[in-house]
Amino acid sequence: MNPNQQFSIFSVQSSLAVSLLPLISGIFSYSYLPDRIAIHINELGQADNYISKLAFLIGLQVAGMLSQLYRVVKKKKKDPTMNVFGGNRTSSSILLFPIFFDIAYFSAVFYNLNV
Secondary structure, eight states: OOHHHHHHHHHHHHHHHHHHHHHHHHHHHGGGSOSEEEEEEOTTSOEEEEEEHHIIIIIHHHHHHHHHHHHHHHHHHHOTTOOTTSSSHHHHHHHHHHHHHHHHHHHHHHHHTTO
């Protein structure tokens, strides 16, 4: 196994671990969140779309994880060595998607906690 391949496998594993952070924090913040979670804020700063707390904490997390796994499997089929720093957009999206997902997730949690 060459050094690029080792580093890229570590990067993919790290991106999957970062994808699990919202699930872990959701377990601890479950009792503090309202029953209906605002998931969209309009241009006036008012919430206009809601989902249940369980759907937010579990369903949204599962959707994010499935999306991340799809990206990894798609990239693995295109590049068997899994060199995620190969220079294409799919490679960087494997590393950046969990970060953007976590920012959106925690923004919604903080908004609903009135932080």
